[in-house]
């Protein structure tokens with residue numbers, strides 16, 4: 001395989017995202033797991049976000065976290081390199097502002113932000129050291145970078161969803177789902193984040209593993225998310241019963257007495273300060 005230039009790598013990465021997710025599909029299928037299950041509270045706590053804070057949401061997707069943070073901060077700017085994500089984010093009229101940009105090269109002045117948050121985006125960055133170097137540049141002295149990183153092998157929601165899809169879809173279809181993996185994708189311990197943030201100049205670094213539960217209110221919610229992720233027609237009678245059966249098996253251990261599902265997703269949270 002020929003060596004690719006950084007620009008070619010970035011283009012390939014954007015094209016893979018473009019093919020895999022539009023902003024609205026992402027919001028319907030995944031955002032509940034990545035941005036609506038306690039992430040804003042963690043970002044506020046770790047980032048020390050107050051009504052005076054200027055916040056950058058890095059790889060903001062459809063802008064759900066930005067919307068939550070905008071209720072607390074002075075201002076929130078969401079950036080994402082995918083146009084469909086930014087279109088979806090702008091449509092929420094959330095009080096945050098949004099623009100299409102690559103996190104490796106932000107169209108933002110140095111020292112502009114108090115807090116930069118990477119929520120479920122860091123494991124996709126192709127060159128995370130470039131992104132964290134850039135975040136260092138755009139933070140004020142004393143500014144904080146905050147990372148929420150899902151541990152792939154310990155994210156019970158996605159585990160149950162993909163187990164269901166493996167049962168209802170041909171193996172080659174499941175294998176063809178794009179992985180969109182960056183070098184930090186498989187990280188399972190805090191150490192790589194301690195090293196990465198230190199390498200990029202941050203101090204007072206804290207990185208730790210946390211369990212961050214995700215609740216889905218009933219099996220219907222879970223089936224509809226699974227169907228959207230697998231692009232399968234949950235309206236067809238045959239697919240519906242296959243999904244229902246496989247979902248029951250893959251997620252039985254997380255089912256609560258009231259019919260809801262409580263997934264004990266594990267994440268790494270990290271924070272560093274620009275001196």
Ligand SMILES: C[S@@+](CC[C@H](N)C(=O)[O-])C[C@H]1O[C@@H](n2cnc3c(N)ncnc32)[C@H](O)[C@@H]1O
Nearest residue numbers: 034035059060061080081082102103119120121
């Ligand atoms: C898993 S999604 C997370 C979205 C959102 N933060 C959330 O939690 O729902 C990852 C996002 O990062 C974006 N992304 C990945 N690499 C990027 C880069 N280098 N610059 C800007 N956005 C990037 C993708 O387009 C995608 O929207």
